[in-house]
Amino acid sequence: MTELPLLDASGIAKSFGAVRALTDARLTVDRGEIVALMGANGAGKSTFVKILTGALKPDAGQVRIRGAEARVGSPAQARRSGLVPVYQEPSLIPDLDVADNLRLADTPVDPFRAWVSELGIAGLSLSDMIGDLPLATLRILDLARALAAEPDVLLLDEMTAALPTDLVEHVLKVVRAKANDGLGVIYVSHRFTEISELCDRATVLRDGRSVGDLKIEPGVEERAVELMLGQKLALGLRDTAGGAAHRTGTPRLRVRALAAAPKLTDVSFDLYPGEVLGVVALEGQGQDELFEALSGFEPPSDGTIEVDGTPMTFAHPADAIAAGLTFVPGNRAEALLSQRSVRENIALPFSARIASWGPLKLRHERERVGYAIDKLQIDTRAQGEVQRLSGGNQQKVTIGRWIAKGVETLLLFDPTRGIDVRTKRQIYPLVRELAENGAAVLFYTSELEEVPLACDRAVVIFNGRIVDIIDAAAADEATLMRAAHGLTGEDSAA
Numbered sequence: 001m002t003e004l005p006l007l008d009a010s011g012i013a014k015s016f017g018a019v020r021a022l023t024d025a026r027l028t029v030d031r032g033e034i035v036a037l038m039g040a041n042g043a044g045k046s047t048f049v050k051i052l053t054g055a056l057k058p059d060a061g062q063v064r065i066r067g068a069e070a071r072v073g074s075p076a077q078a079r080r081s082g083l084v085p086v087y088q089e090p091s092l093i094p095d096l097d098v099a100d101n102l103r104l105a106d107t108p109v110d111p112f113r114a115w116v117s118e119l120g121i122a123g124l125s126l127s128d129m130i131g132d133l134p135l136a137t138l139r140i141l142d143l144a145r146a147l148a149a150e151p152d153v154l155l156l157d158e159m160t161a162a163l164p165t166d167l168v169e170h171v172l173k174v175v176r177a178k179a180n181d182g183l184g185v186i187y188v189s190h191r192f193t194e195i196s197e198l199c200d201r202a203t204v205l206r207d208g209r210s211v212g213d214l215k216i217e218p219g220v221e222e223r224a225v226e227l228m229l230g231q232k233l234a235l236g237l238r239d240t241a242g243g244a245a246h247r248t249g250t251p252r253l254r255v256r257a258l259a260a261a262p263k264l265t266d267v268s269f270d271l272y273p274g275e276v277l278g279v280v281a282l283e284g285q286g287q288d289e290l291f292e293a294l295s296g297f298e299p300p301s302d303g304t305i306e307v308d309g310t311p312m313t314f315a316h317p318a319d320a321i322a323a324g325l326t327f328v329p330g331n332r333a334e335a336l337l338s339q340r341s342v343r344e345n346i347a348l349p350f351s352a353r354i355a356s357w358g359p360l361k362l363r364h365e366r367e368r369v370g371y372a373i374d375k376l377q378i379d380t381r382a383q384g385e386v387q388r389l390s391g392g393n394q395q396k397v398t399i400g401r402w403i404a405k406g407v408e409t410l411l412l413f414d415p416t417r418g419i420d421v422r423t424k425r426q427i428y429p430l431v432r433e434l435a436e437n438g439a440a441v442l443f444y445t446s447e448l449e450e451v452p453l454a455c456d457r458a459v460v461i462f463n464g465r466i467v468d469i470i471d472a473a474a475a476d477e478a479t480l481m482r483a484a485h486g487l488t489g490e491d492s493a494a
């Protein structure tokens with residue numbers, strides 16, 4: 001007799017007003033199985049995960065656990081049924097410390113601490129304030145909390161989207177080991193490399209409907225994309241030629257011996273107009289401090305920054321903005337006015353010049369906003385409030401703003417977090433177009449495969465210093481990975 005599936009959800013439907021997020025979603029997970037839930041931005045993945053874990057009530061459908069109807073009417077009920085999520089956005093309360101957050105959710109402290117260190121985070125104190133911790137650490141804490149609850153089915157919604165490669169490796173190892181012990185896992189991700197490394201099977205959603213199941217095997221990627229999008233898409237090619245930058249004359253940004261506590265020790269580079277300069281680093285090598293110093297959020301402790309040949313001191317974000325430096329933070333919550341509309345959010349930078357608005361400018365603004373929405377294919381079905389968009393569509397809004405407005409110097413910190421494969425392919429040429437129109441772009445990405453697709457060169461930061469500068473168009477992931485681990489030249493050949 002074949003064993004009943006651990007989890008079996010079928011016929012799930014959910015609408016938000018006029019938006020039909022799910023019409024007929026289904027999936028099954030067996031004991032010990034890791035199932036990828038795939039779909040383009042806005043396909044309904046997060047809504048599905050929220051329904052399965054009691055955060056949303058479905059309009060229709062059935063959830064069965066080992067063949068018996070399951071009660072998932074609230075998060076507590078779902079948890080008692082063994083279904084435990086890590087949602088797409090960090091769920092810990094920023095104004096409380098770690099210990100208080102654990103108390104609130106009745107999380108046992110010792111297993112939590114054991115999972116935190118197993119997952120690669122050292123030196124966490126229970127008195128650390130959540131609001132002071134980097135996004136990547138928060139994601140690990142969310143996962144450690146979920147594992148400490150001893151689930152039967154773990155639902156991970158883009159858990160790794162903000163994680164650099166080394167932490168991703170820890171997560172994949174732990175999840176695989178738990179599955180080997182019998183845990184069922186639902187794994188939502190836009191990262192194919194992780195899905196093919198980790199998952200046994202994929203189930204694909206398109207426009208709120210389950211459209212197919214695929215066994216993960218070599219060559220499955222193309223078929224998965226076709227199912228997700230309803231059309232074929234060429235993968236793995238750079239769409240635009242590189243080398244728009246002429247690295248002569250005065251750089252837009254000249255950084256020398258920049259240091260910022262605790263991790264940035266000595267970084268020097270030049271960024272030229274017309275150039276997209278990648279930044280490659282594993283978790284906590286100083287990249288957060290570099291972007292905070294350049295955007296005026298945390299003044300550096302040492303070193304110099306010149307913009308177009310003029311020395312600058314950024315004591316406040318306003319100083320960096322006045323010098324033409326635009327920062328797009330990795331944490332979209334910091335960048336968006338969540339209760340305002342998509343259009344208002346994209347038009348935000350225009351309103352800085354409100355005094356000079358006339359009818360022509362307004363029309364120009366509307367056209368530019370429309371252009372960005374169109375170019376990024378932002379799903380505007382729930383456009384009245386940006387917080388109602390899917391995660392990937394919110395991320396597109398943070399970028400769309402600068403596509404609409406145009407920029408001099410753009411500091412992008414992991415800009416494609418949670419964005420689907422098709423839109424990523426649309427974003428790289430748009431970033432390159434900004435550069436070709438004279439912008440200088442600094443582009444940190446936690447996804448190494450983006451470097452050759454988007455950048456001209458990449459600086460590799462290890463231990464707070466630049467250890468390598470790589471010609472990006474030719475850089476493969478293995479080369480970048482070795483460099484990110486601090487292995488260059490002869491070391492890496494060994």
Ligand SMILES: Nc1ncnc2c1ncn2[C@@H]1O[C@H](COP(=O)(O)OP(=O)(O)OP(=O)(O)O)[C@@H](O)[C@H]1O
Binds near residue numbers: 040041044382420
């Ligand atoms: N509270 C809400 N109110 C209105 N619409 C919503 C709400 N939550 C989700 N939606 C809409 O439901 C649809 C599906 O969103 P969902 O977040 O489930 O997509 P997703 O597949 O997880 O996308 P992504 O890959 O971008 O995270 C989207 O059109 C979204 O705007």
